[in-house]
Amino acid sequence: GENVEQHPSTLSVQEGDSAVIKCTYSDSASNYFPWYKQELGKRPQLIIDIRSNVGEKKDQRIAVTLNKTAKHFSLHITETQPEDSAVYFCAMEYGNKLVFGAGTILRVKS
């Protein structure tokens, strides 16, 4: 079915540390998994995405890993900075639409 579970709901890290957010899904037919960053009152911004034909993708300090067998994918942010503080949403493509996780509030303490 169309369900994405996201954990944790809140995450506090010290500046410079790494942050990891994990999502699990139930529909094995999904092939596209984007991650969005949303600041208060603003639109979600795509930060990285991955398709099911690869297991990992990296863009500077941000990486996403995908385990299709276990049906989970994770966002990794290294060397966190205060400007990384925001709400992060995972999503998966289900049919012709996106289904979102509940979101993770990331706070980077300086």
Next chain:
Amino acid sequence: GAVVSQHPSRVICKSGTSVKIECRSLDFQATTMFWYRQFPKQSLMLMATSNEGSKATYEQGVEKDKFLINHASLTLSTLTVTSAHPEDSSFYICSATGGADTYGYTFGSGTRLTVV
């Protein structure tokens, strides 16, 4: 990159009135547009999916007669909240795609609706 424009960014209306929100794809043809509603500290909840020239498909629990969606062209979709009530106050966001393999999903800047 793909750009989606959404207007207005904020609107305050009286109970019982209707409000129209516009969503435009500026540099690509949006074969499909989506309308989401987001309450404070919550995730994006899909309200409906619309394809150009056809009726919108509403998610379960969304009243199609209250939330009228029109997707008259490949670059414009509108959401009209009819007979608005305070509980309709929310952040409404549109998204558009010209095909996920090529364009992905691009979001509008959102509309903060307050019904008083």
